[in-house]
Amino acid sequence: MIHDDLIRAAYDTLTGTRYTALRHKLKKNRVQPNFITDEAWRRYLEYWESEEFLARSKQASMNRNTEAEGLGTRPSKHGGGSMFS
Known part of the structure; x- marks a missing residue:
């Protein structure tokens, strides 16, 4: 069981x-899908356009594109998520 x-x-x-x-x-x-209210959708859009979100997004993108031992060594030194999960 x-x-x-x-x-x-x-x-x-x-x-x-x-x-x-x-x-x-x-x-x-x-x-906007029909199951998300106008207010919630407005808040999503505001967040996605915020300086905080854009900065975090840019940093995450740079992190995903780094190579552990330098250019050409291997794809990334970041695992794509928390190591403590």
């Missing part, structure tokens, strides 16, 4: 992955 905690962990992982993908799609396409 599968324990409830294993089911919950699998559910949390799947929903977290899907929510992240949804946010990425919303940011990329900038088309």
Whole structure:
């Protein structure tokens, strides 16, 4: 029998992955879906255009494109997420 905690962990992982993908799609396409209120959509747009978000996005992009031992050595020294998860 599968324990409830294993089911919950699998559910949390799947929903977290899907929510992240949804946010990425919303940011990329900038088309308001019918299940997001006008107020929430306005706040998303404000955040995506904020200096804080743009600076963090630029830094994350630079981090993903770094090479551990210098140019041409390997793709990245960053693992793409928290090492403590």
